[in-house]
Amino acid sequence: xxxxxxxxxxxxxxxxxxxxxxxxxxxxxxxxxxxxxxxxxxxxxxxxxxxxxxxxxxxxxxxxxxxxxxxxxxxxxxxxxxxxxxxxxxxxxxxxxxxxxxxxxxxxxxxxxxxxxxxxxxxxxxxxxxxxxxxxxxxxxxxxxxxxxxxxxxxxxxxxxxxxxxxxxxxxxxxxxxxxxxxxxxxxxxxxxxxxxxxxxxxxxxxxxxxxxxxxxxxxxxxxxxxxxxxxxxxxxxxxxxxxxxxxxxxxxxxxxxxxxxxxxxxxxxxxxxxxxxxxxxxxxxxxxxxxxxxxxxxxxxxxxxxxxxxxxxxxxxxxxxxxxxxxxxxxxxxxxxxxxxxxxxxxxxxxxxxxxxxxxxxxxxxxxxxxxxxxxxxxxxxxxxxxxxxxxxxxxxxxxxxxxxxxxxxxxxxxxxxxxxxxxxxxxxxxxxxxxxxxxxxxxxxxxxxxxxxxxxxxxxxxxxxxxxxxxxxxxxxxxxxxxxxxxxxxxxxxx
Numbered sequence: 137x138x139x140x141x142x143x144x145x146x147x148x149x150x151x152x153x154x155x156x157x158x159x160x161x162x163x164x165x166x167x168x169x170x171x172x173x174x175x176x177x178x179x180x181x182x183x184x185x186x187x188x189x190x191x192x193x194x195x196x197x198x199x200x201x202x203x204x205x206x207x208x209x210x211x212x213x214x215x216x217x218x219x220x221x222x223x224x225x226x227x228x229x230x231x232x233x234x235x236x237x238x239x240x241x242x243x244x245x246x247x248x249x250x251x252x253x254x255x256x257x258x259x260x261x262x263x264x265x266x267x268x269x270x271x272x273x274x275x276x277x278x279x280x281x282x283x284x285x286x287x288x289x290x291x292x293x294x295x296x297x298x299x300x301x302x303x304x305x306x307x308x309x310x311x312x313x314x315x316x317x318x319x320x321x322x323x324x325x326x327x328x329x330x331x332x333x334x335x336x337x338x339x340x341x342x343x344x345x346x347x348x349x350x351x352x353x354x355x356x357x358x359x360x361x362x363x364x365x366x367x368x369x370x371x372x373x374x375x376x377x378x379x380x381x382x383x384x385x386x387x388x389x390x391x392x393x394x395x396x397x398x399x400x401x402x403x404x405x406x407x408x409x410x411x412x413x414x415x416x417x418x419x420x421x422x423x424x425x426x427x428x429x430x431x432x433x434x435x436x437x438x439x440x441x442x443x444x445x446x447x448x449x450x451x452x453x454x455x456x457x458x459x460x461x462x463x464x465x466x467x468x469x470x471x472x473x474x475x476x477x478x479x480x481x482x483x484x485x486x487x488x489x490x491x492x493x494x495x496x497x498x499x500x501x502x503x504x505x506x507x508x509x510x511x512x513x514x515x516x517x518x519x520x521x522x523x524x525x526x527x528x529x530x531x532x533x534x535x536x537x538x539x540x541x542x543x544x545x546x547x548x549x550x551x552x553x554x555x556x557x558x559x560x561x562x563x564x565x566x567x568x569x570x571x572x573x574x575x576x577x578x579x580x581x582x583x584x585x586x587x588x589x590x591x592x593x594x595x596x597x598x599x600x601x602x603x604x605x606x607x608x609x610x611x612x613x614x615x616x617x618x619x620x621x622x623x624x625x626x627x628x629x630x631x632x633x
Contacts, residue, residue: 142221142222143221143222143223143224144197144221144222144223144224145223145224145225145226145227145230146197146198146199146200146223146224146225146226146230146232147196147197147198147226147230147231147232147233147245147391148196148197148223148226148227148230148391149194149195149196149389149390150194150195150196150197150203150221150223150389151192151193151194151195151389152170152183152192152193152194152195152205152207152217152219153190153191153192154168154183154190154191154192154193154207154213154214154217155189155190155191155213156189156191156209156211156213156214157189157211157213158187158188158189161331161332162185162191163185163331163332163333163378163382164331164332164378166185166191166209166210166211166214167209167210167211168182168183168184168185168191168193168207168208168209168211168214169181169182169183169193169207169208169209170183170193170195170205170206170207170208170217171205171206171208172195172197172203172204172205173203173204173205174197174199174201174202174203174204175201177199179195179424180424181193181194181195181385181389181424182381182384182385182422183207183209183214183385184382184385184386185335186335186339187335187336188335191214192386193205193207194385194386194388194389195389195424196233196388196389196390196391196424196425197221197223198232198245198425199223200223200224200225201222201223202220202221202222202223203220203221203222203223204218204219204220205218205219205220205221206218226246229352230391231244231245231246231248231250232244232245232246232391233245233391233392233393233425233427234250234354234392234394234428235428236428236446236447236467236468237249237250237549238548238549238551239466239467239468240462240466240467240468240469240503240549240551241468241548241549242428242447242468243547245391249547249549250281250354251281251505251539251542251543251545252281252282252354252470252505253279253280253281253282253496253505253506253508253535253538253539254280254281254282254283254284254354254356254470254472254505254506254507254508255278255280255282255283255284255507255508255509255510255520256283256284256472256473256476256507256508256509256521257271257283257284257285257520257521257522257523257524258284258285258286258290258358258361258399258521258522259285259286259289259290259295259299259522259523260283260285260344260522260523260524261285261340261341261344262289262290262297262299262300262301263297263299263523263524264300267518267523267524267525268344268524270524270525270526271523271524271525272347272348272351274520274524274525274526274527275348275351275353276351278527278532278536279532279535279536279538279539280353280508280535281352281353281354281539282353282354282355282356282394282507283348283353283354283355283356284356284358284396284399284472284507285344285355285356285357285358286358286361286399287303287341287357287358287359287383288303288360288361288364288366288368288369289302289366290361290363290364290522291363291364291365291366292363292522293480293482294480294514294517294519294522294523295363295517295522295523296517297517300340301334301336301337301340301341302328302334302337302366303333303334303337303338303368303379304328304329304330304332304333304334305328305329305332305334306326306327306328307327307328307329308325308326308327309325309326310324310325310326310327310365310366326365326366326367328366328367330371330375333379333382338382338383338386342386342387342390345357345387345390345392345393346390348392349390349391349392353392354392354393354394355390355392355393355394356394356396356430356449356472357383357387357393357394357395357396358396358398358399358432359380359383359395359396359397359398359415359419360376360397360398360399360401360404360407360415361398361399361400361404362398362399362400362403362404362405363399369404369406370406373411373414376411376415377414377418380415380418380419380422381418381422384418384419384422384423385422388422388423388424388425388427389425391425393427394427394428394429394430395419395423395427395428395429395430396429396430396431396432396449397412397415397416397419397429397430397431398412398431398432399432400432400433400434400451401431401432401433401434401438402433402434402435402436402438403434409438412431412438413442413444416429416431416442416444416445417444419444420444428446428447429444429445429446429447430445430446430447430448430449430470431445431449432449432450432451432472432473433449433450433451434451437450440461440464440465440467441464441465441466445465445467446467446468447467447468447469447470448461448465448467448468448469448470449470449472450469450470450471450472450473451471451472451473451474452471452473452474453474453475453484453495455471455474455495455498455499455502455504455506456498456502457502458471458499458502458503458504459502459503459504459552459561461504462502462503462504462552468504468505469499469503469504469505470504470505470506470507471495471499471504471505471506471507472507473507473509474495474499474506474507475487475491475492475495475509476492476508476509476510476511476521477489477491477492477508477509477510477511477512477529477530477531478509478510478511478512478513478519478521478528478529479511479512479513480511480512480513480519482511485509485511485521486511489529489530489531489534490530490600490624492508492529492531493531493534493535493538493599493600494575494576494599494624496508496535496538497538497573497575497599497626498573498575500538500542500550500563500571500573501561501562501563501571501572501573501575501626502552502561502563503550503551503552503563508531508535509521510527510528510529510531512528512529514528533602534599534600534602537599537602538599541597541604541626541628542571545564545569545571546564546565546568546569548565549565550563550564550565550571551563551564551565553565553566553570555585556570556572556584556585556586557572557582557584557585560572560574560577560582561573564629566587567587567590567631568630568631569628569629569630569631570584570586570592570627570628570629571626571627571628571629572626572627573599573625573626574619574623574624574625574626574627575623575624576623576624577623578620578621578622578623578625579619579621580618580619580620580621581616581617581618581619582616582617582619582627583614583615583616583617584611584613584614584615584617584629585613585614586611586612586613586614586629587613588613589613590612590613590631590633591610591611591612591631591632591633592610592611592612592629592630592631592632593606593607593610593611593629593630593632594606594607594610594611594617594627594628594629594630595607595627595628595630596619596620596625596626596627597625597626597627597628598620598624598625599624599625599626600624610632611629
């Protein structure tokens with residue numbers, strides 16, 4: 137049996153669809169893989185059962201040219217299926233998956249710099265088509281290029297609605313009322329058939345991942361979280377592992393996928409550190425494309441030095457620590473949660489828009505990246521941070537401005553440069569570009585210790601009013617630079633000679 141030759145773009149998705157047994161429990165009984173070959177290279181890819189006797193194998197080719205494949209299975213109907221396809225140049229806007237670059241930064245597979253500007257919509261894929269389409273419309277005109285999102289539905293304040301789909305067939309329903317906690321007794325009455333998956337849930341979820349990909353947005357997929365009333369956070373190790381293998385088989389071919397082992401992993405009391413290590417290893421071993429991998433904390437940090445962690449995903453409100461985390465782990469720092477712009481009665485969700493934007497600039501000025509959230513009270517509990525919809529804060533245009541300014545910085549990234557200023561952090565690339573953010577300080581003048589004999593053109597940035605004011609004169613070593621004497625300004629120096 138040979139599948140018809142097809143063509144797919146580089147870093148696109150080539151899918152093999154097969155028909156086989158639907159009786160019994162194909163999720164556990166049937167094993168399916170395929171080997172994809174390009175010249176001397178061979179890549180092993182897991183297949184998965186998609187219900188109704190349908191099996192799929194998805195592959196993301198990273199090299200242009202002719203590829204061959206052949207399936208392996210313990211089922212005769214699925215075994216030794218052969219075929220080929222042609223991989224052509226990527227379409228416009230397709231730069232491939234994001235990788236770590238220059239130790240502390242990111243770039244797409246084709247070398248294009250990726251400068252993370254993320255937001256959070258934890259449960260947006262569980263809200264129904266109308267609200268989800270509104271979320272996508274909002275994202276289409278927003279500045280964000282990454283979205284943190286949970287696989288499992290969420291049980292927490294402002295999150296009491298039931299999802300349309302569940303990852304496992306639902307046998308009986310329990311209480312859905314928020315009780316201010318997420319312990320095991322909350323989800324009494326819920327019952328699922330954990331021996332099999334519900335393909336409709338994953339089909340819907342992966343469609344939303346594809347919707348983000350079409351918009352150039354990375355999907356930072358949170359595999360576990362503690363906010364649960366259904367029992368998904370307390371599955372057995374066997375079920376956890378089966379779930380991880382299944383979702384990696386389904387989603388790893390999407391170029392915009394990032395893997396986050398958990399949101400606030402240290403609140404999941406039923407999991408041990410050995411469990412988290414095992415989850416990382418499963419994802420690392422099963423993902424042929426080695427998408428980015430992280431884990432998010434509430435209080436205590438996971439050991440980001442472990443080899444399967446590609447970058448740091450951190451919750452912390454003090455962005456000045458970014459430099460310390462960089463130096464401790466020698467990996468990119470993404471402060472995915474530094475509090476959110478909003479007005480809810482929780483300290484993590486009621487900072488001002490100015491403070492939110494300030495933290496983006498501060499984290500950047502210490503060599504890291506920052507994440508956004510929008511948590512404004514809503515009569516129907518539609519908060520962007522959880523359910524999506526529309527943005528209610530004042531951040532988005534200022535973050536678009538931030539993205540424009542930082543997007544013009546060197547491709548190698550913004551790294552700390554010592555001894556340029558007294559008591560202020562400076563980032564950039566020596567002899568090329570310097571960015572200093574003054575934050576709440578309001579100097580009226582500063583002296584920069586730039587390299588001898590070099591000249592720089594300066595621009596004063598107002599981070600809230602979104603203005604760029606060029607300096608009248610070039611800046612040289614030890615020149616006195618006149619500044620506005622007001623808070624929330626930055627200075628950019630670009631090599632002029």
